[in-house]
Amino acid sequence: MLLAFRNGKILTDAGIENGSSLLVRDGRIEAISGAREIVGADQTVDLDGKLLAPGFIDTQVNGGGGVLFNDDPSVEAIAAIGRAHRRFGTTGFLPTLISDDLHVVEKAILAVRDAIARGVPGVLGIHVEGPFLNHDRRGVHDASKLRVLDENAVKLLATPHGGVTMVTLAPERTTPDIIRALTAAGVIVSAGHTNATFDELQPALEAGVRGFTHLFNAMSQLGNREPGAVGAALAHDGSWLGLIVDGYHVHAETLKIALRAKRRDRFMLVSDGMPSVGADVREFRIQGRVITVADDRLVDDDGRLAGAHLDMASAVRNTVNELGVSLPDALRMASANPAEFLNLGGRMGRIAPGQRADLVLLDEELQVLRSWIGGRADPPEEAEPG
Numbered sequence: 132m133l134l135a136f137r138n139g140k141i142l143t144d145a146g147i148e149n150g151s152s153l154l155v156r157d158g159r160i161e162a163i164s165g166a167r168e169i170v171g172a173d174q175t176v177d178l179d180g181k182l183l184a185p186g187f188i189d190t191q192v193n194g195g196g197g198v199l200f201n202d203d204p205s206v207e208a209i210a211a212i213g214r215a216h217r218r219f220g221t222t223g224f225l226p227t228l229i230s231d232d233l234h235v236v237e238k239a240i241l242a243v244r245d246a247i248a249r250g251v252p253g254v255l256g257i258h259v260e261g262p263f264l265n266h267d268r269r270g271v272h273d274a275s276k277l278r279v280l281d282e283n284a285v286k287l288l289a290t291p292h293g294g295v296t297m298v299t300l301a302p303e304r305t306t307p308d309i310i311r312a313l314t315a316a317g318v319i320v321s322a323g324h325t326n327a328t329f330d331e332l333q334p335a336l337e338a339g340v341r342g343f344t345h346l347f348n349a350m351s352q353l354g355n356r357e358p359g360a361v362g363a364a365l366a367h368d369g370s371w372l373g374l375i376v377d378g379y380h381v382h383a384e385t386l387k388i389a390l391r392a393k394r395r396d397r398f399m400l401v402s403d404g405m406p407s408v409g410a411d412v413r414e415f416r417i418q419g420r421v422i423t424v425a426d427d428r429l430v431d432d433d434g435r436l437a438g439a440h441l442d443m444a445s446a447v448r449n450t451v452n453e454l455g456v457s458l459p460d461a462l463r464m465a466s467a468n469p470a471e472f473l474n475l476g477g478r479m480g481r482i483a484p485g486q487r488a489d490l491v492l493l494d495e496e497l498q499v500l501r502s503w504i505g506g507r508a509d510p511p512e513e514a515e516p517g
């Protein structure tokens with residue numbers, strides 16, 4: 132099956148190319164061609180001058196479509212969350228479980244395994260956010276769920292399930308040896324909900340901490356005599372930083388300073404999305420606590436932010452419009468950069484030969500018109516002869 136895309140703009144590694152065509156064979160990108168007309172395609176998609184970009188990859192998705200993953204760690208819930216975010220261009224995601232009992236973590240890992248085995252579109256693995264966090268930086272995580280990362284928990288996190296396992300932990304609540312054991316088992320370790328000092332983070336980074344979860348939020352801040360987790364994240368060249376660009380979690384000027392402090396390809400946009408994304412939900416519960424949607428913010432009764440009412444397309448728009456990042460860079464922050472962070476860069480995240488055809492079509496306002504996962508469109512295209 133040869134699928135051709137023509138008559139649009141295409142974001143490639145070189146930048147936004149005008150007038151090129153894209154060839155997809157059996158779900159994989161085969162070539163980017165300068166030719167305007169393609170001979171021999173089974174199906175041709177007329178992009179009508181719009182922008183084709185790599186599909187968005189979201190490493191932090193708690194919920195969507197009225198569903199919270201913690202409430203229902205099942206294949207059906209993962210599929211519903213994926214569907215809700217797909218409308219906003221997300222073609223790859225990690226369902227994200229906030230701090231919970233280990234038997235719930237286990238249930239969630241098994242649900243992700245089954246979802247991958249059954250081919251639920253877009254699910255790439257799981258993000259286990261806690262419960263190995265610092266009490267003082269727990270945010271809306273339930274204090275009674277927090278625990279230390281013992282041998283049983285390491286074993287559980289190392290359970291193979293056919294996808295990526297990412298864990299957010301507070302490095303000061305564990306040891307470099309445990310971080311090393313997780314990393315050796317292929318787990319992607321991200322520091323977050325942490326009160327660690329700059330010095331405490333250095334051995335953790337050496338042991339394999341690969342990223343920082345929602346930079347600035349729920350972590351020790353950059354101070355005059357103590358650079359904190361924020362300082363460690365910005366000073367460390369190799370690690371990836373998750374950003375929630377919703378206009379509420381971090382001040383735009385603070386984010387702009389961070390973006391100037393470190394190489395651009397280490398930043399990745401996340402939605403931190405909750406059940407309200409892609410659903411007409413004004414109120415929901417997290418572990419019994421009521422969360423309300425107020426002016427596109429999610430707050431608990433104490434006014435604390437509880438995740439984000441944000442989707443990836445909005446995050447890209449905000450990054451361009453509020454942070455002044457170029458469109459190609461903002462799009463890469465939502466695709467190539469998270470793919471690299473997840474060690475999936477060889478398979479997805481870019482429009483290049485050999486990559487899976489995970490694509491998003493955007494109009495001039497960066498609204499999502501259509502997306503493809505492995506060359507399969509949503510919403511489906513009307514058949515057009517090649």
Ligand SMILES: [Zn+2]
Pocket residue numbers: 260270323324344345349
């Ligand atoms: Zn968090």
